[in-house]
Amino acid sequence: MLVAGVLALAAAGCGGDDDDGGDAAGTTAAETDGDGEEGGGGGTLVFGTSADPVVLDGALVSDGESLRAIDQMFEGLVTLSGGGTDIEPALAESWEASDDGLAWTFQIREGVTFHDGEPLNAEAVCFNFDRWYNFKGALQNPSASYYWQTVFGGFAEPEEGSPEDSLYESCEATSEFEVVLNLTKASSSFLGALALTNFTIASPKALQEFGADEGTVDEDTGFRPTGTYGTEHPVGTGPFQFESFTRGDRLVMTRYDDYWGDKAKIDELIFRPISDNAARLQALQAGEIQGYDLVEPQDIATIEGDENLQVLDRPAFNVGYVGINQSTAPLDDVKVRQAIAYALNRQEVVDNFYAGRGEVAHQFLPPDLFGYADEVTEYEYDPERAKELLTEAGVDMPFKVTFCYPTDVSRPYMPDPQRNFEAFAASMNESGFDVTPKAAPWSPDYLGMVDEGNCPIYLLGWTGDFADPDNFVGTFFQSPQKAWGFDNQELFDKLDEAESETDEDARIGLYQEANQLISDFVPGVPYVHTQPALAFAACVEGYEPSPVSLEPFSIVSLEGC
Known part of the structure; x- marks a missing residue:
């Protein structure tokens, strides 16, 4: 061709x-x-x-x-x-x-x-x-x-x-x-x-x-x-x-x-x-x-009201997420990761900090991208369920965990990282956790810490590079990475198969299956899609x-x- x-x-x-x-x-x-x-x-x-x-x-x-x-x-x-x-x-x-x-x-x-x-x-x-x-x-x-x-x-x-x-x-x-x-x-x-x-x-x-x-x-x-x-x-x-x-x-x-x-x-x-x-x-x-x-959502009305200024909207094509590094126990236990998912009050963060320009994310793919699954396991905010899972995992409460977030930066998926962190830390502390903050300048310190696997839990996100699921879930989960700290051959193989498949309908089905695997495995918790x-x-x-x-x-x- x-x-x-x-x-x-x-x-x-x-x-x-x-x-x-x-x-x-x-x-x-x-x-x-x-x-x-x-x-x-x-x-x-x-x-x-x-x-x-x-x-x-x-x-x-x-x-x-x-x-x-x-x-x-x-x-x-x-x-x-x-x-x-x-x-x-x-x-x-x-x-x-x-x-x-x-x-x-x-x-x-x-x-x-x-x-x-x-x-x-x-x-x-x-x-x-x-x-x-x-x-x-x-x-x-x-x-x-x-x-x-x-x-x-x-x-x-x-x-x-x-x-x-x-x-x-x-x-x-x-x-x-x-x-x-x-x-x-x-x-x-x-x-x-x-x-x-x-x-x-x-x-x-x-x-x-x-x-x-x-x-x-x-x-x-x-x-x-x-x-x-x-x-x-x-x-x-x-x-x-x-x-x-x-x-x-x-x-x-x-x-x-x-x-x-x-x-x-x-x-x-x-x-x-x-x-x-x-x-x-x-x-x-x-x-x-x-x-x-990266205009703060709450500043848009001020800008629109000034005749000397203008606001331009960027099409939504991103995901903000809480990453979990499984290289340190007990984060390698899926019940502990599920507990984290239930402990994050994502709706509160989206409602309070995105001024109507965000929606709660349940998958690592944007909803308009092919391969987005009709149904996946979802984790609504539930402090009691989080505590139950920690108990089932044999973890003493409150479970002390370090949560990393970046400073001196704004991203399309997190205009103010510190506010997101503080809200998530508060909801986790109500759910059987004891969060210790760890902040660092965005680059190279913060990105380096995450990439080197030095953050147990961390705030990050992604704006797509090209309109293919491989650029989202393939980038994150198709091979072992220090930032995530896991080796899941079933997931790697599924994403390899989806990337290589040339039939469009078959590819869509494979990525939908992969998204269900990801939701059950909980390598991290997606929480927002935004229109910057x-x-x-x-x-x-x-x-x-x-x-x-x-x-x-x-x-x-x-x-x-």
Whole structure:
């Protein structure tokens, strides 16, 4: 089959970040002397983020703020339709799969250059894929190469604790602008996964020159890069190019005038980390920034009532959950995990903290995604039932347990993590538990703690990267992970079968069966699906919210800001 335009398989974006605080004072939408012919309009747009990027290298991050920034400077073989999840051409103009689904041939776009002037060609594409496949040492840590491991699995030389089986077999540059990606098995979600920002193509010259693969692993917080590529020299092919990055203050990008496609309409794009929700709103009202994401639900009425501001809604495509790590007894006992599920007053949290923009989640899939089960085991808030289960498990009450939550961050599925934690801790303390809080800055500390398996119970969530169940339940539960701490071969096999199945109806049935298994096994407790909102100055035009949270700023213009 030859696919050159839209493939209705799907694809969407993720969740996480690090921040030193940072206020937004001192930066406004500046006039520039750009003539507008290259991009149209010119000017500087300042966007308030909830945290700094961790590092500007898609292969080494899993958090939303990093991916948002990387998405402006880098491109993959395929991308998503504006505001949707259909797959469209990007650096590949067309692609064709072999009859057995094991070989995918991509025709690479000609005339594209990286920001350092190096040409894009088939060899550059294969260099990137082979780089990821040949990660060694610290780069095989899941806190570094999380997405490679969840999509493609193992490495060329897997080290102890790394996955051994790989979906990826090889990349062949069969001509200057033709690439063949060879897989070890057919995958129904492979093409959608290629739309992920994590698999965007970087300049081979810059990767090598600036130590992209240099880094260490901290025992508590995971991977930390030590080279300068991802903080000072990221080089892609996108409509914006890197200018500077001062952690805790700003990331500056400028329009790339040699971009192969439609040039960016603004001259300069600045991301400012402002961790506090109220401070982001105040910065917008004062004109210090022109937009921000993750609007607090209770602030929407205030923004809508200001004629100088506007609210944009992002389609719902996420899940917030309480994760449970089974590597520590007695959390490996399903009755204890069921007790936790009954002890969480999810309805109260959704009613009090989401201002009508959330619904209680009972599955790890969004309700509109295929594979969502009609019926699963549900756990309504029931303190007495929680106590009964703890007694049946032989656990003395109150059961002391550490509950982790992040600080200095807002996510679409948890605008204020501390409030969610406090409410859940209170309901658990009424249900036979004695909760000990453990807080840490979102990234890299909190994400690293979770990924390294150092949080018994924790708050986290997910915004979809592409519209396939594999990107939700497959990402979480298809293989052993330190964050969850379990080895359930029945569940792994069911999700493997569902990913490989090519018949649509059969796939739906397999994912429904998997969701029932997950609900009974209780690896964690999903509690909310939300419809996030963004806020902008009224003079900002063209911003197109996406269900995956990764929107191009190149199409945005400033009209009278």
